[in-house]
Amino acid sequence: MWPLLWITAFMASFLQPQQPAAAANVLTQNAYFVEMTRMDCVGNPTYFANLNCKILPPLNRTMEFSGEMVKSLPTLTGYLRVSLPNPKKVFTQIFDITFDVCKAIRDRNRKLLIDFLARTLARNSNVVMRCPFPKGNYNWKNISVNDLPPMLTETEFMANFDLFIPKVAVVLNVTLQGHLFDTAKENARRKKYL
Template identity: 60%
Template sequence: MLPLLWGFGLLVGSLLQANPADSVKLIPNLGYYVEMRQIDCVGNPNYFNSMYCKILPPNNRTMEASVVIMQKLTALSGSLRVSIPNAKKVITQIFDITFDVCKVLRERKRKVLIDLLVNTLARNSNAKAWKCPFQKGSFESRNISVTDLPPMLTESEFYVNLDFFIPKVAIGMNVTLHGHLYEIAKEKNRRRKYL
């Protein structure tokens, strides 16, 4: 059995070196997808106005968001908290990260979760060069979807709370998201069972 697994590992490794995009198509059962169930966004009208966020049907795997920045922002911090319920439905916080948004955008050394957040929001956005200071104006992002999730996750319900604030001045905005993380291989097996 061990030589078989080792051989499979070599095959996958060589495929990934040859062309990573084609390799992903050959291994369709690996990975995750996120189904979003509820999203709420609220902004402090002195800094962020006309906030809009919506989960897009029919699959609830993408969303769109927009906001009007009311004044130039030279400093902006964020707080990202991720929680999951345990078997007894008690909510357990698994991540709690506070970060300087300007520093995160400037530097390339980011924590995995923050990097995922930045890449997800920047994709399909009209803010081509996200940088500080943030200029006054309208920003929007369409077809926001969560991809490239780390492989050590497990299927579960989740809650995300994202706050942006001006340090020592005011809370700027809050976004909360409730959803479910599905493992693609398990979901395919469940569908086969009922079909």
């Protein structure tokens, strides 16, 4: 029960605006790493063609995403939800947030979670982060999640990320499943067996 409370409190803390210096201190510690086990991408063919996403071996800690946007998108809304397994191994949603993508790109005083997501997606990408999004080929290479704060616990997880045009259509859905590892515990396990 305590891990669930810690993770819920951590996710709720992302909803509060943070001071930039405090946010930088929290996010600079690499106490955790994510190992991904499954990644699925489904794009609306009206908006995306040649969609490809994959987890990169051998460590399964990075992923790639590419696709051709066949229509310009003047506005987008994002919806992120995170689920954890309960004791019966059934994934239960613990967190969700909906946000205006264009506003999040423009706004320098964005929430911590949105800033984390924007920085993660901006790295190793040919995407110019501005609205409207013009049609063309988009790709993200070597995306990794490695700036997690040190108050989490090791656990399985499932994250779903939807991009949609409000009251029009879902443009893209990405589902990611994996395991969050504590770096210190993983290093101790390696020392024990090596």
